[in-house]
Amino acid sequence: MSYQQNTYYSRRQQNWSRNQNTTRFVSAIKLGPVAHTILIALMITVLGLIYLTQATRTSGYGYEAQQIDEQISQLNEEKADLEIEKARLTALDTLKNSNVAREMTTPVSTEYVE
Amino acid sequence: MKLELQKGSRTRILAAAVLLIAAIFIGRLFYLQIIQHNHYVEAARAEQEKRFIIPASRGEIYAMNGEDPIRLVMNQTVYTVFADPATISEKDEIVKTLREVAGGNVRTGFEDLLDKDTRYEVLATKLTTVQRDKIKEKNFYGIGFQAVSQRVYPEGQLAGQVLGFVNAEGQGVYGLEGYMNDELSGTDGLLQAVTDVRDVPLTIGKDNIRVEPQDGKSPVLSIDRNVQAKVEQALAEGAEKTGATDVSAVVMDPNTGRVMAMANYPTYNPAEFNKVSDVALFNNNTISKPYEAGSVIKSFMMATAADKNVAHANDTFNNTDYIQVADRTISNAYKGVTGTITFQTAMQWSLNTGFVTLAQRLGDGQNITQGARQTMYEYYHDRFRLGQATGIQLANEASGRIISPDEEGGNAVRYSNMSFGQGMDVTMVQMASGFSALVNGGTYYQPTVINGYMTDDGMKAEAAKVLQDDVISDSTSAEVVEMLRTARQTGFPGIDKAGYLTGGKTGTSQVPTSTGYSETDTIGSYLGFGGSDRPEYVIIVQVSAEGKAYGGSTDAMPIFTDISNWMIDYLKLRPKS
Structure with missing residues (x-):
């Protein structure tokens, strides 16, 4: 492999780009039209794959959202069931038949605190 | 080298064919993708897009x-x-x-359904x-x-007729479910x-x-479940004691118009509405069944006369047990308390003649004139709002009717009857609401079963709505309260908890038929209040059955007393100062 070396000596570069490479490499390889076509086709394929990946990921969010919705719905159902159970356990009929209620008696007399 | 196909050669024909096919393809694609673009976009959208409720x-x-x-x-x-x-494979399992x-949720014979030739x-x-x-x-x-x-319904059938139910189509019917x-x-x-x-x-x-x-919306009822349960229990016990088939009651806070309990016996469980064979059971009789008020209206008549300053509790009249109005003679149900007696006595013995006399005094003293009838109508209908729907938030509220003196039937005879509760149709909730205004100093509150609405931050209460604050004067209200207290304490001593303010009026209403009044049926009712220094609750009770005669004092009042004495404890009222 061979290369050409060109060196620039402008004052501006010396001042402003002191630490930059000042050497340019020019490849001797020349690509023909077939190679260019293949490269472009490959680039298009890669871009297509990237697009597909992103599109699939987006639709994947739909499934994720659906799963979360289902989970929320299920938890809400469980919450509602528990609330109903609580309401049944604190219903008047349940309380009246509880052991605590059975032990209660009517006060004989009542005094009022002034 | 320039490649040239020979004219008519097979290769040339093949090339032409390929070009032709390509042209057809391009033409077809042009048609599908350009000309028919919108059609196929719509078709794709219809297939891919769904609408979910x-x-x-x-x-x-x-x-x-x-x-x-x-x-x-x-x-x-x-x-x-x-x-x-058609697709199941593990039937036995x-x-x-x-x-x-x-368990009990399976359909009868569900095993056979699995063999059916359906999908x-x-x-x-x-x-x-x-x-x-x-x-x-x-x-x-x-x-x-x-x-x-x-x-x-965690509380079972509690307040079933107030609530109504949601039918198989998902529509609320009857009660609050129907109204809202x-x-x-x-x-x-x-x-x-x-x-x-x-x-x-x-x-x-x-x-x-x-x-x-x-x-x-999630409404919060003004119904108190403890009061409601007590009232339902009292009605059931009352029905058992009296043999009545229909017993109803309303408990109202007279100082807000809020209904604390509203019940009928028999009732039903809204969770099992489909098991009810008699649809009449769905009705809430306290709002949807007008009846003749009977003698409980006498407290309204007394308030009208006192407010117009034509008669007061201790004013007197001559009672002969009979009184003539036009071509009709009106008599007392209870006879013998004759002579010069006070209107307080007339209230205590529920003497019709005393209240017809009040109607006459609203006129010229001898006749129930057009002016007297107008006054009575104004108080009954416009001020106490009897004979018109109250607007309570429950479905199927009936309006009842009070005939105006301007109508053909609004003559002196009708208005003499109206002075003791006949010839007019009212509902129990109308009576309770009007009576609340009567005993609270003259403020008519919009009767309501709604206390507020539940939000994420708890209950947002609705303020009590005043419809009129000068129904009667404070002094008239106090006078009638005292009359009703005296009537109860002297007529039925010892039945109330001592030291509290309780009073009321009995009623025994005749039942109108197509030919006049039933000779066998009467409705017993009681309308009263209870409290400490002021009335804190109003209770109206009604007892009836087809073919049976019920009295206000014998059948309805014991139920009132039961509820009233319990209310004093429940509200933690202190004895009257």
């Missing part, structure tokens, strides 16, 4: 438990289990699991989430679940989205729409 939750209904709201009507998601008999898990058979209904999960665990092929929301159906239902939401083959909504698609549902 996001159902709004029906509002729950709360009641008061003292100072705190508690749930009276709730929502529960239950499941219907269905099968596709399915039958066994359903028997074990679903959809319901096997069990109203399964809970836990039951569904247990069946789902088995992963049976051909078995599916459908979620259904149903109303749940639209507000309770809320507004369904909408999801329009591109879906996959399983109808799972995907986030792609520029036309996706999501409108969130607006859940229904």
Whole structure:
């Protein structure tokens, strides 16, 4: 492999780009039209794959959202069931038949605190 | 080298054919993609995009438990289990699991349904989430679940006729459910989205729409579950003692117009509305069954006369047990308290003649003139709002009727009858509301069964609504309260808790028929109040049965007394200072 070396000596570069490479490499390889076509086709394929990946990921969010919705719905159902159970356990009929209620008696007399 | 095909050569023909086919393809693609573009876009959208209804939750209904709201009507998601008999493969295992898990929820003979030559058979209904999960665990092929929301009543049949129910079509009917159906239902939401083959909504698609549902309102009733339970119990016991088939009561806070209890016996459980064979049971008689008020109206008549300053409790009249009005002679039901007596005595013995006399004194003293009739109508109808729907938030409220003196039937005879409660139709809630204004100093509150609405931050209370604050004067109100207290304490001593303010008026109403009045049926009623320094509750009780005669003092008053004495304890009232 061979290369050409060109060196620039402008004052501006010396001042402003002191630490930059000042050497340019020019490849001797020349690509023909077939190679260019293949490269472009490959680039298009890669871009297509990237697009597909992103599109699939987006639709994947739909499934994720659906799963979360289902989970929320299920938890809400469980919450509602528990609330109903609580309401049944604190219903008047349940309380009246509880052991605590059975032990209660009517006060004989009542005094009022002034 | 330049490649040239020979004219007519096979290669040239092949090239032409290829070009032709390519041209046809291009033409066809042009037609499909350019000319028919919109058509196919729409077709694709119709196939890929689905619209889903996001159902709004029906509002729950709360009641008061003292100072705190508690749930009276709730929502529960239950499941219907269905099968596709053509695809099931484990029939025996399915039958066994359903028997074990679903128990009484399975349909009768569901085993045979699995052999049917159909694609959809319901096997069990109203399964809970836990039951569904247990069946789902088995992963049976051909078995599916459908979620259904149903109303749940933790307190059973408590206040059933106030609540109403939600029918099979999801519509609220009767009671509060019927009256507030639209507000309770809320507004369904909408999801329009591109879906996959399983109808799972995907986030792609520029036309996706999501409108969130607006859940229904959750009203908090003014009904106190403890008072309601007590009243229902008292009515059931009263019905048992008297043999009455219809017993009703309303308990109202006279200082706000809020209904604390409203009950009828018999009643029904809204959760089992489909088991009720007599649809009359769905009616709330306290608002939908007008009746002749009977002698309880005498307190209103006395208030009218006192407010117009034509007669007061200790004023006198000459009672002969009979009084002539036009061509009719009106007599007292209870006879013998004759001579010069006070209107207080007339109230105590419920003497019709005394109240006809009051009507006459509103006129020229001898006749129930047009002016007297106008005054009575103004007080009964316009001030106490009898004979017109109150606007209480319950379905099927009846208006009743009070005939105006300007109408053909509004003559002196009718108005003489109206002075003791005949010839006019009212409902119990009208009587309780008007009576509240009578005993609270003259303020008519809009009767209501709603205390407020439940929000995420707790109950948002609704203020009591005053419809008129000068129905009668304070002094008139105090005078009639004292009259009713005296009438009760002297007529029925020792039945109330000592030291409290209680009073009321009995009523025995005749039942109108197509030919006059029934000779066998009477309705017993009692309308009274209780409290400490001021009336804190108003109770109206009504007892009736077809073919039976009931009296206010013998049948309705004991129920009033039972509830009233209990209310004093429940409200923690201190004895009158």
